[in-house]
Amino acid sequence: MSGASGGPGFLAVDSGGSGLRAVVGTAERGPLARRTSAEPVRTGDRGIDPEHFMAQLVPLVRALTDETGPVRLTAAVVGATGLASLGDALRAELPDALARRFGVRRVALAADAVTAYVGALGPRPGAVIAGGTGLIAIGTDLTGWRRADGWGHLLGDCGGGAWIGRAGLEAALRAHDGREGGSARLLACAEEVFGPVAGLPGALYPRPDRPAVLASFAPQVAACADGDPVAADILRAAARHMAESAAAVCPSGGEPRLAATGGLFRMGDPLLVPLDEELAQRLPHARRVPAEGDPLHGSVRLAAELTAGPLTLPGDETLLCVTTTWGEGADHA
Amino acid sequence: MSGASGGPGFLAVDSGGSGLRAVVGTAERGPLARRTSAEPVRTGDRGIDPEHFMAQLVPLVRALTDETGPVRLTAAVVGATGLASLGDALRAELPDALARRFGVRRVALAADAVTAYVGALGPRPGAVIAGGTGLIAIGTDLTGWRRADGWGHLLGDCGGGAWIGRAGLEAALRAHDGREGGSARLLACAEEVFGPVAGLPGALYPRPDRPAVLASFAPQVAACADGDPVAADILRAAARHMAESAAAVCPSGGEPRLAATGGLFRMGDPLLVPLDEELAQRLPHARRVPAEGDPLHGSVRLAAELTAGPLTLPGDETLLCVTTTWGEGADHA
Numbered sequence: 001m002s003g004a005s006g007g008p009g010f011l012a013v014d015s016g017g018s019g020l021r022a023v024v025g026t027a028e029r030g031p032l033a034r035r036t037s038a039e040p041v042r043t044g045d046r047g048i049d050p051e052h053f054m055a056q057l058v059p060l061v062r063a064l065t066d067e068t069g070p071v072r073l074t075a076a077v078v079g080a081t082g083l084a085s086l087g088d089a090l091r092a093e094l095p096d097a098l099a100r101r102f103g104v105r106r107v108a109l110a111a112d113a114v115t116a117y118v119g120a121l122g123p124r125p126g127a128v129i130a131g132g133t134g135l136i137a138i139g140t141d142l143t144g145w146r147r148a149d150g151w152g153h154l155l156g157d158c159g160g161g162a163w164i165g166r167a168g169l170e171a172a173l174r175a176h177d178g179r180e181g182g183s184a185r186l187l188a189c190a191e192e193v194f195g196p197v198a199g200l201p202g203a204l205y206p207r208p209d210r211p212a213v214l215a216s217f218a219p220q221v222a223a224c225a226d227g228d229p230v231a232a233d234i235l236r237a238a239a240r241h242m243a244e245s246a247a248a249v250c251p252s253g254g255e256p257r258l259a260a261t262g263g264l265f266r267m268g269d270p271l272l273v274p275l276d277e278e279l280a281q282r283l284p285h286a287r288r289v290p291a292e293g294d295p296l297h298g299s300v301r302l303a304a305e306l307t308a309g310p311l312t313l314p315g316d317e318t319l320l321c322v323t324t325t326w327g328e329g330a331d332h333a
Numbered sequence: 334m335s336g337a338s339g340g341p342g343f344l345a346v347d348s349g350g351s352g353l354r355a356v357v358g359t360a361e362r363g364p365l366a367r368r369t370s371a372e373p374v375r376t377g378d379r380g381i382d383p384e385h386f387m388a389q390l391v392p393l394v395r396a397l398t399d400e401t402g403p404v405r406l407t408a409a410v411v412g413a414t415g416l417a418s419l420g421d422a423l424r425a426e427l428p429d430a431l432a433r434r435f436g437v438r439r440v441a442l443a444a445d446a447v448t449a450y451v452g453a454l455g456p457r458p459g460a461v462i463a464g465g466t467g468l469i470a471i472g473t474d475l476t477g478w479r480r481a482d483g484w485g486h487l488l489g490d491c492g493g494g495a496w497i498g499r500a501g502l503e504a505a506l507r508a509h510d511g512r513e514g515g516s517a518r519l520l521a522c523a524e525e526v527f528g529p530v531a532g533l534p535g536a537l538y539p540r541p542d543r544p545a546v547l548a549s550f551a552p553q554v555a556a557c558a559d560g561d562p563v564a565a566d567i568l569r570a571a572a573r574h575m576a577e578s579a580a581a582v583c584p585s586g587g588e589p590r591l592a593a594t595g596g597l598f599r600m601g602d603p604l605l606v607p608l609d610e611e612l613a614q615r616l617p618h619a620r621r622v623p624a625e626g627d628p629l630h631g632s633v634r635l636a637a638e639l640t641a642g643p644l645t646l647p648g649d650e651t652l653l654c655v656t657t658t659w660g661e662g663a664d665h666a
Binding site: 148149153158181205210214245 | 418419479480481482484485487488489491499502503506507510511512513514531533534535537538543547577578580581
């Protein structure tokens, strides 16, 4: 396939806990090919490791351009989990590395919350709730960004998967102990999944992926919500926390759009029904819309825009940082 | 000092996160000498490590009997943190090891909740709330034991030090984000202790002692409670959780005693006033008393009783397990 030649091309990347996803396309024709690497980029003393990132990315891009035929890559967008807090080395080194390796001149590094936003709403004012194991809300009025929560499973992520699963397990153990607030049904579910609850601390605390273990119980909480008032209350509280976060970031004027995106919302009505109610109460002026796409879609959208000129959405030192590299030093073929 | 010779002697041990504390005494004269080792006993694949326990204990006992003069140790009580869930190897090996090394024939292994109970109330029916970084309630009617909570900082320990500190930090971050439920005063406190909150996740999550880091903020929550309604609500909720746990374990008949013990209660009135109210509401038949002593005191009490005969308090497979070792194989001097 050689039809990719011609107009300026782009590289769009989504880097997260399950690995890298990358797309090559052109401004004219959109995305042309997509590849995935299952190995997540390492995080070390310097935060997200730029060398490991490039080592993962180079073979992906080679495979992508083998598929598309020659593309003149002029812009790249990298959306990465943890970029805001762990992205210093990436911000410092990636633009140069991408320029040297692929000849890319314009690079945007975006927090995964930003690519989730753009994937869901595009370059329009509004607020997005991004929920998976964790939870963050992000909003913009097109002059700046606001974030709420996203502090991790011990400090916040209120209403996210780990939060819901943890609350469900606490309710199970309350039933086991004969404390108030227990749910015999969640206890039965917990024993089905994890075995006798006496072994639960030993199964959870030594694990490095404790938030994921907690989040793995969230679908059980949703499954119990029809008929179990304790489980239903947990999801109602989760919905309230999400709406609180959305309310903290949503533009107060105009008619902002409002979307929820991420794997958490696959649990459907038991969460979505109370969420709609809590959002309607706190943000009556916002227009609830379905998310248009995922974070990789957001990265593609930003990259296509970046080939043509400046981004519509506002830059931000840690959330969305565009770098233009000048000079002739590129060693790309 | 040689006055220790004569009547049967005992060894009482309290093993916890800050190391070992040991007492040698006699049934007749009570505790005679006390020593401390600052190194906590290791926990490995087999749970609490019996060899490391003995390696710590032997020099302590040598120092103790140097101080008391010769004592014929007939009974030993070991109270240990984590015994219920991590004590299999200790239960299997410690009685023999103590018999061989010191000639001790009767050994009781007690969960730290049990030694906390006995230290606070002695061998009487009632309920004890033991609060530090974690939280557990334990009660007995003298025919069996009941426990509630003590599941650790992710699954419960509701109302304990880590729980209070975590809730305080969440309220600080809510204020930072502009979410509902925030406290500007707790935010100011958190920044004073930990620096700018943007660095809080990086300061907390990589630490192996996350529960202790969270609990270190609990005194700040108590300090803010006078005047800050969010902080006061956190302590009220903590008190309610503790009372729920106490209610689940307290004997329903008679006039059981009820005490709170542990470092958590040093925060005083901001916690104790709501706790008394919540307990009065749920357990009007229980008699609130001050704790008489700490877990080491409980271990001493059990050990003195064990030199004379069977324990008043009921045995339990994991919580309070008495072993008598017969035979002549002891290699003690």
